[in-house]
Amino acid sequence: MAGILRAALVAARQSRRAHIVAGGLAIAAMSACTTGSVLSLEPAVDVGAQTAAVPQYSGMQTLVPSNPYMTAAYPRMDDPMAPTEQMPASEIDCRQELKRLGVVYTDLAPIHEGQCGIDYPVKISAIGSIQMKPAATLTCDMAATFAGWTKNELVPSARWRYFSGVKTIHQGSSYSCRRIAGEGVLSEHGKGNALDVMSIELNNGDDIDVRKPGLFAFRTRGFLNTVRADGCQYFTTVLGPGYNYDHRNHFHFDIKNRKSGYRACR
Numbered sequence: 182m183a184g185i186l187r188a189a190l191v192a193a194r195q196s197r198r199a200h201i202v203a204g205g206l207a208i209a210a211m212s213a214c215t216t217g218s219v220l221s222l223e224p225a226v227d228v229g230a231q232t233a234a235v236p237q238y239s240g241m242q243t244l245v246p247s248n249p250y251m252t253a254a255y256p257r258m259d260d261p262m263a264p265t266e267q268m269p270a271s272e273i274d275c276r277q278e279l280k281r282l283g284v285v286y287t288d289l290a291p292i293h294e295g296q297c298g299i300d301y302p303v304k305i306s307a308i309g310s311i312q313m314k315p316a317a318t319l320t321c322d323m324a325a326t327f328a329g330w331t332k333n334e335l336v337p338s339a340r341w342r343y344f345s346g347v348k349t350i351h352q353g354s355s356y357s358c359r360r361i362a363g364e365g366v367l368s369e370h371g372k373g374n375a376l377d378v379m380s381i382e383l384n385n386g387d388d389i390d391v392r393k394p395g396l397f398a399f400r401t402r403g404f405l406n407t408v409r410a411d412g413c414q415y416f417t418t419v420l421g422p423g424y425n426y427d428h429r430n431h432f433h434f435d436i437k438n439r440k441s442g443y444r445a446c447r
Contacts, residue, residue, distance in 0.1 A: 232301050259304060259318070265289075272301045275321035282328040283309035289318065292373075297358035308332065311347050317355035320373040323436055326415050327376055330434075334411035335381070342404045345385035353377040353431055362427070369418070375435035379409075389394035392422055392430045408432065413446035420445065 237295035306316040369375035412419040421432040
């Protein structure tokens with residue numbers, strides 16, 4: 182009987198320890214969330230573009246720092262656009278521009294998740310011979326803007342710096358229903374107007390990671406500086422390594438419409 186009681190006490194203590202450890206991990210995860218400054222006079226920008234895998238329910242998701250590549254595992258079944266779906270003239274014109282730019286895309290059914298969504302989404306798998314991995318779900322306007330920047334700026338910069346074409350753009354987040362960390366404002370990702378680029382793979386085998394290069398990586402630093410500067414001519418927001426910790430490993434591009442005409446390029 183005494184042995185049974187001792188075993189029960191040990192089991193109870195182990196159970197309490199497990200609950201304490203689990204609670205500590207939950208508190209640590211919550212404290213890791215980034216916050217914005219309420220004293221800043223600048224318009225809110227996506228200062229936290231990293232997301233965890235999104236649970237299988239719709240509606241607004243809370244931004245949690247994690248591996249942005251997990252966005253690729255977003256549990257969404259992409260439904261194709263219904264044959265009877267009618268698009269406005271602006272969307273039809275935009276798709277003509279995608280075809281002119283050589284974009285390989287699929288029209289998807291409208292996405293509506295509370296405040297988030299895209300009325301006429303497109304899923305981009307390639308821009309000419311350049312693969313998009315994983316395929317990115319965006320508005321047509323964002324897709325066309327990104328494709329124009331890719332063909333007119335990114336590809337020439339890669340050829341000039343590395344004497345090579347671009348093989349693959351590795352992205353970490355396109356459409357994702359979430360708020361800007363610490364702001365309570367809907368992220369442009371939640372509208373399909375944003376894309377995060379993690380690395381750029383070249384035809385010569387080089388894989389250029391967007392993370393801040395080493396002190397003597399002159400060619401990589403020059404290339405990434407050009408990517409950032411040229412992006413500011415196309416997008417209203419360009420954020421990357423050096424801006425803050427959340428953007429240490431990717432470039433965030435979006436086409437947020439700001440009444441003041443303010444552009445966040447950092």
